[in-house]
Amino acid sequence: MDTQALAPENFAERVIWFSITRTYLIYLFGGLYILAPAIGWVLLWHLGATLWRQNERTPSNERIFIPIGVWVWVLSMLVMQLALLVGHADYNLDLGQTIKSTIGWAKGWALLAIFPLIGCLNIRPELIYKATAVVCLHTLIILPFLILASVAHLPQELYVSPLQAIGGPGPDFFSVTLYGIGPDGEARWRLFTPWAPALGFVANFYFIFAMQLKGTRWFYIGIIGSILMCLVSKSRLALVCIAFVAGISWVIGRLTKLSVLAGLTAGSVLAGINAPTIIQLLADFNQKFSAARADSSRVRSALGRIALNRWETEAPIWGHGIVEKGPHLVEHMMIGSHHTWYGLLFVKGLVGFIALAAAMAYSFIEMVIKAQQNALCRVGVSVVLILFLYTFGENLEILAYLFWPGLVILGAAFKQPLSSEIPPA
16 A cells, blocks of 8 residues: 555545545634535435446446445434434424424434445545545644644634534534633643544544554654644543554454454453452542543533433433523533433434444444454444444534544445455454
8 A cells, every 4th residue: 555645536535535634724714514514415416426327337346336334324314314303393393493403414413324325435445544644744733833822822712714604503613723721721722623522532533544554654643643632632531542442443353363362361361350459440440530520520420311311201212303401500501412322312312312323233243243354344343433432422413524534434344345355463
């Protein structure tokens, strides 16, 4: 793989390459939140047109097919829309609100199906890996100036893009900032994301992608850049995830190797012998994890309790249809925010919860099976693990416009056959 000379070769690759590598430029115009749905739906149309033109004369290396795993995500996200419509009907919400919510679905949950579909096009994963490493390079160049801005006490926010008028979740998605101030009173950075923990979320995908660029300078740029993004975001989950996912994915991708199985067996025995100590260590870690951001942990916990109580007592099957502001206790934050599962239960009920859970479970099982034979599917395992871990700290739908490259990689991984040659460990 010669990533030094890697360049886009077709329409889909060009769109993806320029969308990712121009992240900071698009961010300066406040266009990232608008860009992702736009390219998603445009490339979905391109996929449909390509499939329509495909026939028996199409060369085998150019043929496109949509695997079962991708259809699972499509069905899951359609169920999300069904739950939305039923929830609106149950609570007698007007047509205008239903249309607004449907547009929100098209810019959020729908992307979790659209981008895996796009991954079925002839898009080389290496192109995405290199493109995200380019973003890491830009981060390394820009970050020292942003740190100096915080030291010099320059204004935190420069401006809010007029593109906010198009519509979105809030001004954070369209504002351009130099730095922010965390709960501890110290500077933290969100760069091109709406809040600092979201930067750590994106950086975890970039880290996994950079790991695939070994033997090139982009490997070091991507690794250093993504780790630095996690550090400056000061996100607890980002730091835990970046250490956990890489190791677990490595093990999961080699379950058929005797050395790995022997290590797991020995580890299980030792864990059983030292179970009380391990349980206490985990409890201490959890306590310290929560204490590191005590106010944040309190608000998250309260939001979760409110969401669960109102879901169970008011709308257990189809949910409430829309989000609602919480009370003063949770600083009027949206009920179910900061947690995908609580948010799903509150807005889309048990139906939406099961839809996402089923798609994730299927994806994980298929990726684990294929990862024993295919390197790309090992990346797919990492993508699913990152998504799953962040369901407990973020709402996936609202940040899909940022982590969509991971969804494209997941779609490409679904295409991989079981019969590919096992790569060396």
